[in-house]
Amino acid sequence: MKLSLIVALVGAGWLAAQSPKPSNPLGDAPAVAEAGRLLYNRSCTSCHGPDGGEGARGPALDFAGRRYFRVSEAAIFDVVKNGIAGTAMPASGLPDTDVWGIVAFVRNIRATASDLVVPGDERNGMAVFTGVGGCSKCHMIRGQGGVLGPDLSSIGAQASLNRLRDSLTKQRAIPNGYRPVTVTTLKGEVFRGVARNSDAFSLQLLDESGKLRLFEMSELRSAVFAKESLMPYGFDKTLNKTQFQDLLAMLSRQTRTKVKPTLQGENEVGR
Amino acid sequence: MRLRMMLAGACVTVSLAAQVTDRQLHEANSANWLTYNGSYDSRRHSALNQVSVSTVDTLVAKWVFHVPNATALQTVPIVLDGVMYVTQPNEIYAIDARTGRQIWDYHRVPARQKGPNRGVAIWRDKVYFTTPDAFLVALNAASGNVVWETKLAEASDGYWSPAAPMIVNGKVIAGSAPGDHGLNGFLDAYDATTGERLWRFNPIPKPGEPGSETWAGESWKAGGGNTWLTGSYDPELNLLYWGIGNPAPDFNGDVRKGDNLYTESVVALDPDTGRLKWYFQFTPHDVMDWDAVEVPVLVDAMYEGKPRKLMAHADRNGFYYLLDRVTGKFLHGTPFVKQLNWASGLTAAGRPILVPGVEPSLLGTKVCPAAIGAANWMSPAYSPETGLFYVVAQEGCGIANKSTETFRPGGFQYRATGDVEVRDDSWKVYVRALDLTTGKLKWEQERVGSTGFGGGLLSTAGGLLFSGELNGEFVALEAKTGKALWHFYTGQRITASPITYSVNGKQFVTIAAGSDIMSFGLLK
Numbered sequence: 001m002k003l004s005l006i007v008a009l010v011g012a013g014w015l016a017a018q019s020p021k022p023s024n025p026l027g028d029a030p031a032v033a034e035a036g037r038l039l040y041n042r043s044c045t046s047c048h049g050p051d052g053g054e055g056a057r058g059p060a061l062d063f064a065g066r067r068y069f070r071v072s073e074a075a076i077f078d079v080v081k082n083g084i085a086g087t088a089m090p091a092s093g094l095p096d097t098d099v100w101g102i103v104a105f106v107r108n109i110r111a112t113a114s115d116l117v118v119p120g121d122e123r124n125g126m127a128v129f130t131g132v133g134g135c136s137k138c139h140m141i142r143g144q145g146g147v148l149g150p151d152l153s154s155i156g157a158q159a160s161l162n163r164l165r166d167s168l169t170k171q172r173a174i175p176n177g178y179r180p181v182t183v184t185t186l187k188g189e190v191f192r193g194v195a196r197n198s199d200a201f202s203l204q205l206l207d208e209s210g211k212l213r214l215f216e217m218s219e220l221r222s223a224v225f226a227k228e229s230l231m232p233y234g235f236d237k238t239l240n241k242t243q244f245q246d247l248l249a250m251l252s253r254q255t256r257t258k259v260k261p262t263l264q265g266e267n268e269v270g271r
Numbered sequence: 272m273r274l275r276m277m278l279a280g281a282c283v284t285v286s287l288a289a290q291v292t293d294r295q296l297h298e299a300n301s302a303n304w305l306t307y308n309g310s311y312d313s314r315r316h317s318a319l320n321q322v323s324v325s326t327v328d329t330l331v332a333k334w335v336f337h338v339p340n341a342t343a344l345q346t347v348p349i350v351l352d353g354v355m356y357v358t359q360p361n362e363i364y365a366i367d368a369r370t371g372r373q374i375w376d377y378h379r380v381p382a383r384q385k386g387p388n389r390g391v392a393i394w395r396d397k398v399y400f401t402t403p404d405a406f407l408v409a410l411n412a413a414s415g416n417v418v419w420e421t422k423l424a425e426a427s428d429g430y431w432s433p434a435a436p437m438i439v440n441g442k443v444i445a446g447s448a449p450g451d452h453g454l455n456g457f458l459d460a461y462d463a464t465t466g467e468r469l470w471r472f473n474p475i476p477k478p479g480e481p482g483s484e485t486w487a488g489e490s491w492k493a494g495g496g497n498t499w500l501t502g503s504y505d506p507e508l509n510l511l512y513w514g515i516g517n518p519a520p521d522f523n524g525d526v527r528k529g530d531n532l533y534t535e536s537v538v539a540l541d542p543d544t545g546r547l548k549w550y551f552q553f554t555p556h557d558v559m560d561w562d563a564v565e566v567p568v569l570v571d572a573m574y575e576g577k578p579r580k581l582m583a584h585a586d587r588n589g590f591y592y593l594l595d596r597v598t599g600k601f602l603h604g605t606p607f608v609k610q611l612n613w614a615s616g617l618t619a620a621g622r623p624i625l626v627p628g629v630e631p632s633l634l635g636t637k638v639c640p641a642a643i644g645a646a647n648w649m650s651p652a653y654s655p656e657t658g659l660f661y662v663v664a665q666e667g668c669g670i671a672n673k674s675t676e677t678f679r680p681g682g683f684q685y686r687a688t689g690d691v692e693v694r695d696d697s698w699k700v701y702v703r704a705l706d707l708t709t710g711k712l713k714w715e716q717e718r719v720g721s722t723g724f725g726g727g728l729l730s731t732a733g734g735l736l737f738s739g740e741l742n743g744e745f746v747a748l749e750a751k752t753g754k755a756l757w758h759f760y761t762g763q764r765i766t767a768s769p770i771t772y773s774v775n776g777k778q779f780v781t782i783a784a785g786s787d788i789m790s791f792g793l794l795k
Contacts, residue, residue, distance in 0.1 A: 140414075140416045140418075142419075143419050147413055147414035147416055151414070151415075151416040153417065177375075196374045196375060197372050197373055197374060199372070201370065202369070202370040202372055204367050204372055204373075206374075206413060206414065210413050210414070211413060212365075212374060212413050214353050214369065214370075214374075216369065216370065256417070257379075257380050
């Protein structure tokens with residue numbers, strides 16, 4: 001199964017301990033995960049959030065959320081069936097088939113987008129990317145496009161489908177290296193772009209034209225950081241349904257490099 | 272509406288980004304350091320003179336950039352308009368050259384760990400480097416985005432590529448390693464815009480090609496001859512000069528009788544076609560792993576009363592050579608180390624006169640220089656102001672053995688044994704200043720306490736010669752006399768060559784030491 005492939009990159013010793021063998025008797029059809037999602041939303045959201053998000057009394061279960069130590073199907077099965085002793089996480093008391101359905105769902109939300117079957121027309125998605133979506137002004141895929149935003153050539157192997165969808169639809173926290181900034185030099189020149197790096201003494205600006213401009217703070221009259229990312233959002237509204245789905249499908253298949261997703265907590269000893 | 276506003280606000284055109292033009296690459300001595308050896312002629316001489324004999328006593332550390340997980344960096348930083356690019360295998364860091372702050376980093380996945388990596392090349396809006404899995408990767412210089420990557424050779428065969436590529440006429444010139452595994456090397460040219468391969472020069476000729484007669488039997492098939500250091504280029508002659516590495520197996524020549532062309536040679540190629548114009552072989556039928564990849568330095572100077580286009584080369588075999596770089600004709604050669612016992616001199620054509628019996632044997636023979644050589648990857652320098660050629664010279668002998676080991680495909684060692692270095696008191700490392708045309712020693716400065724090469728050299732118009740020592744001392748010598756004027760203990764082993772550049776009128780001197788990039792400038 002796909003997730004075990006990711007795990008394989010992490011290290012053989014760790015892998016052996018976590019038993020990567022696919023063991024879900026229900027298989028990995030999308031319908032199984034979808035049924036699991038409904039079961040989960042019914043049984044678990046008194047603590048965890050809906051669809052695996054963060055809840056009032058339980059952590060988010062999708063992998064951008066927190067550190068996970070249970071990645072294999074067997075480990076997740078064990079937690080859902082038996083709970084985590086000494087914590088608020090209870091044994092579910094559900095029959096095994098239901099537990100397996102939930103396992104399929106949890107694995108699904110932790111997978112990278114490229115691990116899932118995302119319906120949609122990839123070619124049309126690319127046309128949206130370079131055309132009406134305006135994405136390629138800021139993003140590069142396989143050498144084509146702008147540089148202000150991150151390279152998306154491997155985004156399908158890096159981001160979960162949720163993260164991809166959120167990037168396109170919601171305003172999110174600005175990641176390091178992409179804080180929009182407007183600087184005014186002592187001479188009165190104004191430059192806009194993203195601060196690839198900055199501290200109290202210097203600022204490394206990638207300006208809107210894709211040119212690096214490097215300043216010591218003493219050379220600036222002001223550096224005003226914006227609170228919102230340059231990344232537009234609300235594409236679920238500005239694009240039509242097909243365009244949006246095709247774009248999502250195209251992004252999910254960008255896997256130039258199989259990057260090891262940052263499952264926080266991997267290889268760490270203790271918490 | 273927010274979306275529309277943002278799109279209008281960011282009309283990004285990559286073509287506006289800082290770019291290196293061909294003209295800049297042809298001009299030496301600018302505020303930038305644009306090629307592995309600072310200029311196409313590889314003199315490593317900079318016109319910057321703010322840091323000089325009279326100001327060097329106020330040279331202080333300006334910043335340190337730590338390269339995570341690095342050891343023994345050999346990267347030569349490239350600097351363009353205040354942005355510095357440094358590498359280690361699989362990784363590039365873009366750094367603000369004034370402050371040392373990181374701008375972007377690139378980590379190649381999956382990482383096959385094979386070192387060292389000696390740096391990037393830069394052209395137009397891209398930087399280029401080669402990798403442990405034998406790829407050439409082109410990245411956007413402003414963002415680090417990968418624009419394209421091209422496979423040079425099969426990594427599973429054992430190939431990789433450590434040298435900084437060179438850009439000539441819109442082509443990326445990239446070479447191969449290693450020579451010690453019986454893998455035949457190559458030197459390639461790729462279209463710098465598309466990554467398409469344009470030509471390949473095979474240093475080991477195939478049967479029927481000129482030079483193939485210098486390989487007995489099938490020995491050419493596992494002949495070696497790799498290209499693991501960056502060469503030089505003469506734009507006027509439009510000739511590319513590249514050093515070729517050792518033949519394989521390294522230490523037993525019995526199975527490859529003949530001169531083994533073009534190993535241990537410098538080749539002059541037409542960069543448009545990759546065609547061989549001339550070659551000169553320093554060590555015919557080498558049995559000591561004396562790769563001739565050491566940087567060829569191009570100088571125009573008077574020789575025997577006439578202005579000549581010259582090439583100076585201090586070879587791993589212990590001899591300093593002066594060639595006519597138009598024709599490849601040997602002009603002059605003389606040892607630059609005292610411990611040299613394998614040849615009694617050079618013939619009028621520049622061929623070594625062998626001392627019988629001084630070669631690897633079953634029980635071991637003392638051969639000087641040792642296999643590691645009298646010179647190696649640490650770059651030499653030439654100052655047009657002093658007329659001196661500066662080289663890091665190692666004095667030392669080894670006990671050389673040979674065996675009958677046979678070739679095994681798949682990237683395994685194919686050396687047929689090696690030499691034992693007795694790094695006792697007799698092992699010494701010097702910075703030596705040679706008269707360009709005669710090779711006569713003008714001065715020498717011992718790297719006291721070093722029993723290994725250390726880093727290379729940088730000459731500046733400030734009358735200084737910068738030198739990085741293996742024990743961690745970074746030293747400024749007076750270029751005229753060799754007197755040490757300044758030193759800074761970096762606390763790490765230095766195995767890289769220094770560079771200099773300037774930003775907003777301030778000169779910096781930079782060297783990779785151990786796992787750090789260290790940059791120095793005047794206090795005020």
